[in-house]
Amino acid sequence: MKKLFIVANWKSNKTMNEATEWLEEIRNQESPASLSEAGRAGIRNQENKTVIVCPPFTLLAYVQSYIIDHRLPIKLGAQDVSSFTEGQYTGEVNAKQVKEFAEYVIIGHSERREYFHEDDVVLEKKVAMARHAGLTPIFCIPGEDVSIPKGVDIVAYEPTAAIGTGKPDTKESANRVASATKKRHGGLHVLYGGSVTPDNVSSFTRMWQISGVLVGGASLDALEFLAVVHNA
Numbered sequence: 001m002k003k004l005f006i007v008a009n010w011k012s013n014k015t016m017n018e019a020t021e022w023l024e025e026i027r028n029q030e031s032p033a034s035l036s037e038a039g040r041a042g043i044r045n046q047e048n049k050t051v052i053v054c055p056p057f058t059l060l061a062y063v064q065s066y067i068i069d070h071r072l073p074i075k076l077g078a079q080d081v082s083s084f085t086e087g088q089y090t091g092e093v094n095a096k097q098v099k100e101f102a103e104y105v106i107i108g109h110s111e112r113r114e115y116f117h118e119d120d121v122v123l124e125k126k127v128a129m130a131r132h133a134g135l136t137p138i139f140c141i142p143g144e145d146v147s148i149p150k151g152v153d154i155v156a157y158e159p160t161a162a163i164g165t166g167k168p169d170t171k172e173s174a175n176r177v178a179s180a181t182k183k184r185h186g187g188l189h190v191l192y193g194g195s196v197t198p199d200n201v202s203s204f205t206r207m208w209q210i211s212g213v214l215v216g217g218a219s220l221d222a223l224e225f226l227a228v229v230h231n232a
């Protein structure tokens with residue numbers, strides 16, 4: 001069975017209470033009772049799928065301890081990382097700090113490129129910082145002609161017109177970009193992102209060149225996200 005990455009990007013959403021509700025909902029679905037009722041309710045029996053949740057920085061420590069305490073089969077990622085090391089960079093969170101909590105980090109999301117003017121030079125530094133600290137970057141590209149820094153193993157193709165619009169790319173186009181990206185850069189996992197839902201996820205994950213999905217809106221509700229995981 002193909003190995004898949006299913007990544008939840010919470011973006012700038014959720015307070016501690018809201019995160020607790022989400023985590024409790026996931027935890028309930030992992031309980032033996034719900035497994036026997038629904039037969040396939042939790043994440044634990046989805047062995048070919050690596051499920052990664054990317055909360056905002058404020059929730060990383062909390063979500064990490066919840067995952068550990070309740071042995072949830074979820075990995076943790078951050079949504080961004082500083083291009084600087086530790087030091088006098090007010091407001092920044094550096095890679096070494098992120099690594100205390102997370103294994104993965106999203107870099108180059110198109111919202112960062114657009115609203116925070118992150119360019120290729122900055123993104124290359126972020127990837128280098130992440131790698132140096134032992135984090136695995138999930139590098140987002142809006143199209144196939146975008147540069148991908150060295151050291152990236154996981155790419156998420158997210159066409160901007162598909163992000164948060166309810167208008168996903170076609171599976172054929174996503175597969176073609178994944179294939180072209182792999183040809184140009186070799187040996188990468190390419191995920192698709194942009195308006196992924198429980199209903200359309202399998203159309204993407206069934207495509208030969210696509211190794212998973214990056215999910216924004218549909219990751220905010222725990223049961224909807226679980227449905228994405230199951231249907232992938």
Ligand code: PGA
Pocket residue numbers: 009158162163164165166193194195196214215216217218
């Ligand atoms: P969306 O966001 O699923 O809400 O379209 C995806 C993303 O931006 O990562």
